[in-house]
Each structure stands twice: as structure tokens, then as C-alpha cells.
Amino acid sequence: MLLEIKNLTTEFKVKHGTVRAVNGISFHVNEGEILAIVGESGSGKSVTSLSIMGLLQENGKVTGGEILFKGEDLLKKSEAEMQAIKGDQISMIFQEPMTSLNPVYRVKDQIMENILTHNKNMSKKEALERTIEMLRTVGIPSPEERANDYPHQMSGGMRQRVMIAMALSCEPDLLIADEPTTALDVTIQAQILELLYEMREKFNMSVMLITHDLGVVAEAADRVVVMYCGQIVESAEVKSLFAKPMHPYTLGLLKSIPRLEDESKEPLYMIKGMVPNPLHMPPGCPFSDRCDCCMEVCRKKMPELRPVGDHLVRCFLYENGEAEK
């Protein structure tokens, strides 16, 4: 187990109170595995990744739980210790390749900075060679010349490649990819997903893939965690999850995607209503208001995340075998 999250809780102080963006979640990432975290906006998937990296905004704070990376708790590390881990053992790529590169530095300088920070004995010349090598690995044509470009001279897909090159330049053990393809066109998305796959094989790294796109999950992930309102509602192997979604939310999400194979002109399945306001969460299950199978108990009590078959599911339907009825 490379990364183990235990009971992580992250809270944000806002004008009208405290928002619990991540509410006691536990999961793990195995070595060489691609774990996908799916959820809609506001489900807490990005906050989870920022909590791991220690990149929360000032009003946010991890208020409970443990983040064990190779057995050590990242939350107990000092700032300096975290600096040494970030970029070297854990890297992150962000959603917006347009805004996450520094516009006033050349691409090569930005990648070299990371390499030189984590390899104190390396000369600049070696670092440059390594940079060009990395740019070639991620598929940038004529990397010797493009390394001198500024970010604005590159297209979105190229910039995302530069981000990936930067993140992989120190051969991290864990790559956190926060919506790496959302801002890109489908043909470029296919290129980037292919690249992530290759890189995983090549460097034997683990990837935590955060996305809202179930298509990307089905295509790339080994295991999936589905989040809703700061909690894990279901987690399973990817094939099993798509073949037999158990939680009504997962089921609804899968049914509401328009499919290419679908020939009928039937209206799409809809999950009614919308995500509740994080300041006014319903007392029971946060999905109860939108759920088709809502029972009386759902509005009063919060269900536990418990194993059902080879899934973990948080739903009362599976508590007393109600689902079979």
C-alpha cells in the first residue's frame, strides 16, 4: 500500500459557518495502480487531493484523520519535510494547463527548477538534458527547440504534456492528476490518457485520477471511489462497478450519461433535484432527497460504508437486504 487515507476530514471556514468539504473518508492506493475518484462539483474530490498535498487555502484545514504515505503520516511532517516530498515522491498535475504554468519563464526553466531542487548535486547541463529527455518522453516534437518556448507559444495539449513532464521529472511514486483532461478536446484527451498509461508502465508509479467524467474512469482506472457531498458512497474494482453499480447515486450517474450505442429516442434518466447546500445538509443520508429508493430511515440516520459483495457501499438498501426486494 503506497498511500493510505484514514478518516480524513477537511473543513473550510466560510462567512456563515463551517463547511465540511471532506467528511471522514478512508481509502488507499496500491503500488502501480490507477485509482479514480469520481464525483460532481462540490463532492470534495479536489479538496481530498489538495489535503494530501498540503495545498489547502488559508481558510481550509484538515481537522482529523491520517494521510499515510509509505507508512508515514504526511500531516505530522514539517513544512520543509513536505517540500522535499512534493515534486519528488508525490507530484500533481492540475486541470488548467493554461494557468498552472508560469507565463514569464521558459518551459525548460520551469522543469529544470523542479529537477534541481530535488537533486542538489546535479549540474545545470545534466538537468537540461534530463528536461529535454522528459519532453521527448511525453511526446513533444523537436524537444530541443520547444524547451525554449514560453507557455503561451504552446497549445493546450502541449502545455498539459509539459505539466506531465514536470510532474514526472523526478520519477514520483504517486501522481495526483486532478481533472487532467477536462480542459482538452477529445482527440487530445485520448492522447493524454494514452500517455498517462504509458508513463505508469514505464515508471511503475501509482496514479490518483480525479475526474467527473465516467468515460475517462471506465477507460483508464483500475479501481474507483465515488464521492458525494464529501463522503465515499461506493468503491469497487472498475469492471465490477460499471457492471453492477450498487449505490443509487452511482446507478443514477451511469444511467444519465447519453451513450453512443443508444439508438432509442427515450428521454435520459434524470437524478432529480440538485446537490444540497453544504451549510444545510439533510440530517440523514445526503443523497436522500434525490434518491428514488429513499426510505424512512434514510432521512433520519447516516448509513455506514460497509462491504457488500466486492463493493463498499454506503446505503441502507444493503443493510438488511432490502435491495433484493
Next chain:
Amino acid sequence: MSDEVLLDLRHLKKYFTVEKSFFGKTTSVLKAVDDVSFQIKKGEAFGLVGESGCGKSTIGKMIVNLYTPTAGKIIFDGTDLTALSKRERRRYCKDIQLIFQDPYASLNPRMTVGDIIAEPIIINNLRPKNEVEKRVTELLNCVGLSGNYRNRYPYEFSGGQRQRVGIARALAVEPKLIVCDEPVSALDVSIQAQVLNLLDELKAEFDLTYLFIAHGLNVVKHISDRVGVMYLGKMMEIASKNELYHNPFNPYTQALLSAIPSVDPTKRKKRIVLKGDVPSPIDPPEGCRFCSRCFKRMDGCGQFASNLMEVSENHYVACKLYEQQAKSWEKERSLQNESKES
């Protein structure tokens, strides 16, 4: 769907001047839309897909008069809109409405939702003053919002609800054609389905015609009857949706379809992964626009581009590979016509 053509675009072009020399001579031109023609029939939903920069939104903006075409004709209901004077052109604005992509940017934050929807009704004098309020409530109910929301401001709504307000505003003037410019791409999956179903219902209820612009092919397929695929300002292929998805001819369409991740992990397929990026429209490749990334490129693709040709019943393709097929289809059709006449 009838056979009557509502919107007919003929050789539409839009060039933007990027750079001018010191003496004001244009030195660099961006060809956003380059000679595109297609028709939309009454009651039809026509989908327009393509990657960013292919010119699909530019076409939408020309139709609603936000851009003036450089050349070509936009014939709406029998009238050439490009030949009209500014004053005459405005009369047609009422018939063609636009739903925007970003529901967070397209509603005035200082107006109540009721005022936003009432504004076009008042400007166009569609209802006597005392009936405007009733009409606004009616429209809000149409898009699935309660009439009590009239006095609220846009910030009080979620993305999906705002998009509903945008749709109500478009419906307020009883348009014939609605241009939907990526109406669901800013929304979450569960909300996306709600808005798509709403658009489908409204189309049937008010007898609307849609030009549906999107980059998500699965979304376009769900809502459209016919689909056009664009690349770098050119139309690459037009066909009915089932024909296009089952039997794509143009290599670009094939690659685009194959790039969509399937929602079934057991079907991880070998994708056609295109090399490289979309070239800049300022300096597009000579000949076929797609030739720099095409995996079926032949000799001559870099010099001459094919025009859009009919290769089978109502299936149009612009690609060198199918020139033979187009010729034989033409022959077959003329034979059919002759036999009909005799």
C-alpha cells in the same frame, strides 16, 4: 420534421484580420469559417460538432447576427439575412435566439430573473404591459422553475437552474430557431441530463428547430437528427446521426468517434490516436485541412482538398478517399431518376 428548409447556409465565410501592416493592409487572416454550406429543415435538430477552434461557435454567432459574415448567404425562411439593412435585420432577431454556454456569465447579475425574462417581451412588444408578469410565470413553469423565483437574482441559483433561466429567456420571444451553443458543457452529469431532457420536451411542445453546437459527441447524438462534423473551418461530413455513428467515412470523424471514452470498462478499445495538435487556423495546411494529422493520407491530399460530395443517400463527405464512390453514387442516382421519369 417537414421537408421545408428553415435555414440555408450557402458558402458562408468568416475571416478575422489578425495583423495589419503599417499602412493598414491586412497581412494575416484567420479563416474561422471557410466556405461552409448546410441546410436545417423545419422541426429538425441539427448537431454541429468539432474541436475547439473549428468554427462551430462562429457559425452560431453569424446566424444570430453577433458577427457579420465575410461572404456567403444566410437564408432564413426564404429571406437572405445578409442582404438586409440593419433595421430590417433586427426584425428577424426575434425569430432566432441563442442559448449560451456559460450560465454564470450570460445572465445580468443586477437584474432579477423575472426582469431578465421580461426584457425581450417588453422590447418586442409581445404582450400588453399587464400581462407580462403572467407570461414570465408561464415561461418559468415551462422550464421547470417555480413562478416564485421571479424576484430572485441569478446568484441565488445553481448552474442548472441558471441554464433554465437562459432557456426561458430564449423562449420568451417565441422563436422559430434556437441556436444552442454548448448549453450543457458547463454542467454536472446529473444536471446535464435534466437540461437535455428539457430541451427535447420544449422542442416538441413549441415546434422548435435547433442548431445544437457541442463538442461532446454523445450529447449531440442524443439530441440531434442530423450531425455535421467540422474541422478547422471546413465541414468534413454531414449525415443523419445513426448513419454517422455507424458508418463514418471521413478519417477525422472516425478518429473523433474512436477518441470518446466508452462508459464500459470491458470494452477498452484500441483507439485511433491522432498525432499532433489542431494546426493554427491562421496558417492552415494547404489542400485538405486535416492532412497534417490524417492516418489515411494519400498523395495529393496536401495539394487539393475535396469538396463536400454526396456518397450515399443524404450522406456528404469531403475526403479524397471517397471520390470514386461519390461518382458512382451520382450515376446510380441519375439512373434512378431516369427510370422514374420513364
